Amino acid sequence: MRKIPDDFKSKLHNLLTLQTLSYKEGNVADYIPALAQVPPELMGVVVATIDGKVFTAGDYDTQFSIQSISKIFGLVMAMNRVGDNLWKRVNMEPSGQPFNSIIQLEWEKGIPRNPVINAGAILVADVLASHYSASKLAFLSFMRSLANDENIYIDQEVNQSELIHGNRNAALAYLMKSFGNIEAEVPDVLTHYFAQCSVSMSCKQLAQSLLFLANKGIHPLSNKKICTPKDAHRVNAILSTSGMYDQSGEFAFSVGLPAKSGVGGGIVAVVPNFGVICAWSPPLNSFGNSVVGMNLIAGIAEELGLSIYH
Numbered sequence: 001m002r003k004i005p006d007d008f009k010s011k012l013h014n015l016l017t018l019q020t021l022s023y024k025e026g027n028v029a030d031y032i033p034a035l036a037q038v039p040p041e042l043m044g045v046v047v048a049t050i051d052g053k054v055f056t057a058g059d060y061d062t063q064f065s066i067q068s069i070s071k072i073f074g075l076v077m078a079m080n081r082v083g084d085n086l087w088k089r090v091n092m093e094p095s096g097q098p099f100n101s102i103i104q105l106e107w108e109k110g111i112p113r114n115p116v117i118n119a120g121a122i123l124v125a126d127v128l129a130s131h132y133s134a135s136k137l138a139f140l141s142f143m144r145s146l147a148n149d150e151n152i153y154i155d156q157e158v159n160q161s162e163l164i165h166g167n168r169n170a171a172l173a174y175l176m177k178s179f180g181n182i183e184a185e186v187p188d189v190l191t192h193y194f195a196q197c198s199v200s201m202s203c204k205q206l207a208q209s210l211l212f213l214a215n216k217g218i219h220p221l222s223n224k225k226i227c228t229p230k231d232a233h234r235v236n237a238i239l240s241t242s243g244m245y246d247q248s249g250e251f252a253f254s255v256g257l258p259a260k261s262g263v264g265g266g267i268v269a270v271v272p273n274f275g276v277i278c279a280w281s282p283p284l285n286s287f288g289n290s291v292v293g294m295n296l297i298a299g300i301a302e303e304l305g306l307s308i309y310h
């Protein structure tokens with residue numbers, strides 16, 4: 001187990017203070033209008049370890065829209081539900097395209113490149129909508145039990161905003177349906193997908209929820225088995241190669257951790273056998289990744305020597 005220096009709490013504060021003005025380098029997502037209303041200067045960070053320690057700084061307790069970070073949880077639920085059959089319908093390769101790109105999906109006959117781009121997550125949403133009688137509720141209770149916190153909810157304003165402005169996601173879903181790769185009715189699939197993207201959580205709740213991925217599938221705080229060690233490994237592998245969209249290569253090159261971003265400005269990074277980092281700051285770079293979030297995770301990984309490639 002990596003050692004955390006005694007002065008890490010103050011180092012975390014210093015890392016955050018260094019970023020005070022960097023949020024100005026990005027832009028808050030506005031293609032989902034409800035997200036554009038979040039104050040851009042908010043920022044928070046949490047490091048949670050599998051042995052129960054939690055280090056926090058800034059707005060670590062403020063809930064924000066988890067957006068594409070939800071793709072991790074949907075994927076774990078779908079893997080648990082349908083096992084290896086999932087991989088007949090979605091691939092595990094980086095896409096090298098923006099997260100909501102359509103172009104590759106037609107070339108590749110409706111099989112999404114991976115489960116953490118929009119097409120892949122919509123496919124996963126189809127698995128959930130087809131296999132659960134109330135998939136939104138099942139998703140929400142999965143999140144609440146992982147975080148051990150009932151105060152996790154679907155932000156209805158964001159949800160409505162996504163529905164109204166969701167034409168591109170609808171196009172992805174209908175294209176996959178035309179290839180026979182979506183089972184449920186497209187509106188039902190999209191309803192699930194938008195609901196899971198609209199869940200609001202804090203850095204602290206997210207970091208604690210994901211500890212099972214750093215601990216071979218067992219949640220260290222509850223001792224519950226969330227997924228098999230093999231599936232935890234697979235999720236971490238997919239996050240390493242695709243979690244930061246077409247900036248995943250650069251993130252692996254400079255930071256070296258499995259990670260997932262969302263357009264709400266959150267980023268989670270898994271450190272196997274150690275813990276989870278979650279950073280949040282709404283302004284995004286051109287790839288849709290939080291500018292400050294990336295800097296914070298890079299700084300922490302450097303400080304503690306966390307890269308999985310060392």
Ligand SMILES: NC(=O)CC[C@H](N)C(=O)O
Pocket residue numbers: 066067068069099100118162169197261262263264288
């Ligand atoms: N990258 C993201 O966070 C995208 C999620 C967003 N709900 C969308 O579908 O466009």
